Amino acid sequence: MIKMKSAVLSGPGPLTIEEVTLDGPGAGEVLVKIAACGVCHSDLHVINGVRAAGQAATPVILGHEAAGVVEEIGPGVTSVVPGDHVIMAFHPTCGKCYYCRRAMPQICETPDYPDRAVDGAHPRLRVAGKTPARQGIGVGGFSEYTCMPEGGVVKIRKDAPLETVCLIGCAVTTGIGAVTNAAKVEPGSLVAVIGLGGVGLNCVQGARLAGAHRIIAIDVLPDKLEMAARFGATDFINASAEEDVVRKVVELTQGRLDYAFEAIGLGKTVEQAFAMIRPGGTAVAVGVTAQNVTVPGRAFLAEKKLIGSLYGSASIHYMIPRLVDLYMEDKIMLDELVSKRRPLSEINEAFADLEAGHVARSVLYPGQ
Numbered sequence: 001m002i003k004m005k006s007a008v009l010s011g012p013g014p015l016t017i018e019e020v021t022l023d024g025p026g027a028g029e030v031l032v033k034i035a036a037c038g039v040c041h042s043d044l045h046v047i048n049g050v051r052a053a054g055q056a057a058t059p060v061i062l063g064h065e066a067a068g069v070v071e072e073i074g075p076g077v078t079s080v081v082p083g084d085h086v087i088m089a090f091h092p093t094c095g096k097c098y099y100c101r102r103a104m105p106q107i108c109e110t111p112d113y114p115d116r117a118v119d120g121a122h123p124r125l126r127v128a129g130k131t132p133a134r135q136g137i138g139v140g141g142f143s144e145y146t147c148m149p150e151g152g153v154v155k156i157r158k159d160a161p162l163e164t165v166c167l168i169g170c171a172v173t174t175g176i177g178a179v180t181n182a183a184k185v186e187p188g189s190l191v192a193v194i195g196l197g198g199v200g201l202n203c204v205q206g207a208r209l210a211g212a213h214r215i216i217a218i219d220v221l222p223d224k225l226e227m228a229a230r231f232g233a234t235d236f237i238n239a240s241a242e243e244d245v246v247r248k249v250v251e252l253t254q255g256r257l258d259y260a261f262e263a264i265g266l267g268k269t270v271e272q273a274f275a276m277i278r279p280g281g282t283a284v285a286v287g288v289t290a291q292n293v294t295v296p297g298r299a300f301l302a303e304k305k306l307i308g309s310l311y312g313s314a315s316i317h318y319m320i321p322r323l324v325d326l327y328m329e330d331k332i333m334l335d336e337l338v339s340k341r342r343p344l345s346e347i348n349e350a351f352a353d354l355e356a357g358h359v360a361r362s363v364l365y366p367g368q
């Protein structure tokens, strides 16, 4: 059993730093000392859900964009040893289920260990040694340590800086993979990206990697449009100043937009993405949304496609190490995504920044 500091969400108030005990690793599990964890909108969705309607059982330890060093392995683990550097995958893969065997591990149907209970029975995490806590969004990265199933840790090269490549655990893989795996954007394509947070900026750089001819960046904040320019966008639409974003995109592309990526998670913007593509084009819903989407059925006669993408539609154990290589060879930008680095104790400030749209990404250091 390990005693550690974790940022805990216990209710509608701010997160608090608590002493938490962690059991494990059990059979097939890996104990990881977390070096750094990015702060993502999906964590904020959970916090706001608790604040609005008491959704999600608390207490919970959030954080799912984490990298660290293997501390200990449980019986039967063969893919990593103590000392290995790893990135955590918030949707672990089992390698055995229907989807893993069909080469679609991103929708692996093995339960996502929502509570990470040892042997499926005893709560693994306890606040102050007694109150059981959940390991939120699969990882529980706002903490000094985490225990993961072997399929949820991906070994990476040791010369890559953990405090930066942690972003590959969520935003980078999700955004770049949506472009290269889900949509399979071809060189010369016309692409639009709606929403330029951590995921959207990675859709932009994914489109650049894929050789897109034009990349239209759409957001309501001018500084995010500026960021998108650094990531490879060629055209810019400030959606707060533009009356009709869809018409503007159609104008810019003469109605020939091949791909649109929605990276916010709103029904309305998914509908806009679908409306702006050409006949035969593809709109990809990348953002997390619980909202309904309504599209005109006649558009399907024009072969317009609306698809979803989870976790970059990636085979994570292949793609995550490749993205680390691309970063180390200066082919993708990660440092530019990190606008602020903070100790774990400043987690509430980091969420306030994210909510205000001030930052692409904060990275927290649980060891500080």
Ligand SMILES: [Zn+2]
Pocket: 040, 041, 042, 043, 064, 065, 170, 171
């Ligand atoms: Zn995320």
Ligand SMILES: [Zn+2]
Pocket: 093, 094, 095, 096, 097, 098, 099, 100, 101, 105, 107, 108, 109, 110
């Ligand atoms: Zn599986």
